[in-house]
């Protein structure tokens with residue numbers, strides 16, 4: 330994942346429309362031009378045609394596991410956005426890799442890095458893994474991918490170099506998770522949501538009346554494993570999961586840039602459900618849900634002692 334836009338072969342799209350079927354942006358607006366199908370077809374004619382539509386995508390990743398042509402759709406969407414940016418990501422300061430050799434490191438998402446109290450709580454919970462905060466969080470790279478700025482490939486290389494000697498990565502940033510998984514497949518990696526929700530103390534507190542909001546980017550970054558993992562979580566706790574009929578994770582739109590109605594998305598997500606509490610894996614989702622929902626919302630760490 331992460332190549333310049335011109336290296337992505339959009340001509341492989343044969344227009345099956347599977348990506349549109351699960352795209353929340355398409356479900357809201359009905360505009361096929363804002364789906365990978367429409368974007369791939371338009372850019373085959375003239376890449377300029379996708380300039381506005383590509384920023385409607387909320388980067389939830391739901392389309393990525395479905396493409397029968399095996400086009401890396403997240404890569405395609407990120408590269409298309411950055412192709413219109415004239416603001417490249419500056420080379421950042423390289424973190425030290427020596428101190429991380431053989432360690433378990435935690436790469437936090439930007440919302441968590443901005444919340445010192447929650448970050449401290451999460452680091453305490455990762456104590457049993459003897460995890461340390463990664464020396465380079467790569468949050469500037471994540472921000473660039475999210476916002477559509479050009480990613481500086483030297484900077485990306487710096488970031489990945491610091492992670493090469495580690496034993497295991499725990500991560501709460503789903504976009505960076507996709508990148509690291511594709512570039513450093515030999516390193517064991519687990520999402521923060523999976524790690525915390527696998528603890529028995531957590532599972533004992535999760536009830537059938539809870540709505541468990543998965544982080545869609547993390548879920549789709551490791552789709553096959555996550556399918557089985559969340560099936561098991563459901564069987565054990567009977568909690569309600571934020572999955573659709575295709576067993577893809579439904580996003581809130583917390584990362585929306587352009588025109589996505591998050592309030593309508595959340596209303597639709599909870600429509601017809603009997604929910605006493607919402608438990609979320611992503612702090613960005615937590616902020617959005619507390620703004621729009623009547624039910625109490627708990628960040629995943631709050632269910633653990």
Ligand code: SF4
Nearest residue numbers: 342345346348366396
């Ligand atoms: S799923 Fe893949 S092949 Fe099918 S329309 Fe979407 S991008 Fe094209």
Ligand code: SF4
Nearest residue numbers: 352386387389390392
């Ligand atoms: S990442 Fe999500 S919002 Fe973007 S095109 Fe794919 S399904 Fe639609």
